[in-house]
Amino acid sequence: MEQNIGPVAGPAGLYVHIPFCLGKCSYCAFVSWPCRRPPAGYPAALLSQARQLAALPWSRQRCFTTIFIGGGTPTMYPAAVLNELLAELRQLFAISPAAEISLEANPDTLRPELLAELRRGGFNRISLGVQSFTDELLQKIGRRHDAVGARQAVAWARQAGFANLNLDLIYGLPGQSRRQWAADLAVALELAPEHLAIYQLTPEEETPLGRAVAAGELVLPDQDLCAEFEQDARRSLLTAGYEHYEVANYCRPGYACRHNLNYWHNGSYLGLGAAAVSCLAGLRLMNVASPGRYRRLLAAGRAPYAEAEALGLAASFRETVIMGLRLRRGLRLAELEQRFALTPRHYYGTILDELIAQGLLVMDHERIALSERGFALANQVLHRLV
Structure with missing residues (x-):
């Protein structure tokens, strides 16, 4: 039963980071820690920070409409541990009865009984890292x-009652051909997920894959081929009835990821766990990255923050524009002006005029958005607005 905590000032999201994996993928630059068994004391540390944050007046004035437990691989923990964590969060925060409650998982950690138990525990959306x-x-x-x-994991999730399923896919993999990418898309469409997140592989310097590419040991598809991969995906998914609602995300109508929409709208959220970030109306707090240090700080009754940043009005406006333009529908000008007392025209001036003249942005008296051409070149366009 959700706790009745009084007046609500606005919606927010809750992110929980479980940064443990059975092994670290060669391309992964995220904060994750490979281990055979995740530490038993980490969920208790998450709840210790949750109690600290739940006591804030800011938190007590919010209705949390999404919870996202990500990683790492959260499903390294038993379903009973994850369900207990979710139940405790429901007690500490005002969670909407219609909340989207997502869980990330890798196929190799899933079993039918685990998925069925998670569904009974209240998780209603699952995101599978298929790639x-x-x-x-x-x-x-x-x-x-x-x-x-991967196919088996999807079948088990459906059998367990998950009616909201995301699949992550990556293109631009070493030696990947256009025919292989078409085959991946065909299988994904056959499995009929409600949501697909499709990313281009980025070789980060500090990763084994990045080092192998730099040494010439692996060869990635060139940018022209990657552009064809992206267009192949867009064409296939739109034909199949998916909406391309964000630069890297597609969904069936009504199944956009609500948790991520809050990020793209530069909304407020709390982050629990090592390396997690909270954003409270312009105040950004980042937790320490080491899970061990995170646990020790909380065991000592201390806050686990590594750094804090208060964003000024102009920085918050700029970030909101950049994040919001990742969405197909763009941003409402009236909402921007009401929130910041600024408009893109006044803030960006000639840069905005140039992007519109180049056919990369469109703007009328209601909205600003990337054009069709600009959407395909989103990263380059948004870099101009940083």
Whole structure:
């Protein structure tokens, strides 16, 4: 039963970071820690920080409409641990009865009984890190599952009652051909997820894959081929009835990821866990990255923050514009002006005029958005507005 905590000032999201994996993929630059078994004391540390944050007046004035437990691989923990964590969060915060409650998972950690228990515990959306349905490519990037395992995980999730399913796919993998990418898209469409997140592989310097690419040991598809991959995905998914609602995200009508929409609208959220970030009306707090230090600080009754930043009005406006333009529908000008007393025209001046003249942005008296051409070149366009 949700706690009745009084007047609500506005909606917010809750992110919980569980940064443990059975193994670290060769391309992964995120904060994650490979281990055979995740530490038993970490969920208790999450709840200790949750109690600290729940005591803030800011938190007590919010209705939390989304919860996202991400990683890492949260499903390394038993369902009973994750369900207890969710139940405790419901007691500490005002969680909407219609909340979207998402859980990230890798196929190799899933079993039918675990998924059924998670569904009974209140999770209603699952996000599977599939990345590819081509075994050769999965092996090249250090994934622990194969195509059969990915298909099986989707089938088990459906059997458990998950009616809101996301699949992550990556293109631009080492040696990937256009035919392999078409085959991946065909399998994804056959599995009929409600949501697809489709990313281009980015070789980060500090990762094994990045080092292998720099040394010439692996060759990635060039940018022209990657552009074809992106267009192939867009064409296939739009034909199948998906909406391309954000630069890298597609959904069935009504299934946009509500938690991520809050990020793209530069909304407020709390972050629990090592390396998690909270954003409270312009105040940004980042937790320490080390899970061990995170636990020790909380065990000592201290806040686990590594840094804090108060964003000024102009910085918040700029960030809101950049994040919001990632959405197909863009931003409402009246909402921007009401929130910041600023408009894109006044803030960006000639830069805005140039992008409109180049056909990369469109703006009328109601909205500003990326054009069709600008949407395909989103990263380059948004870089001009930083």
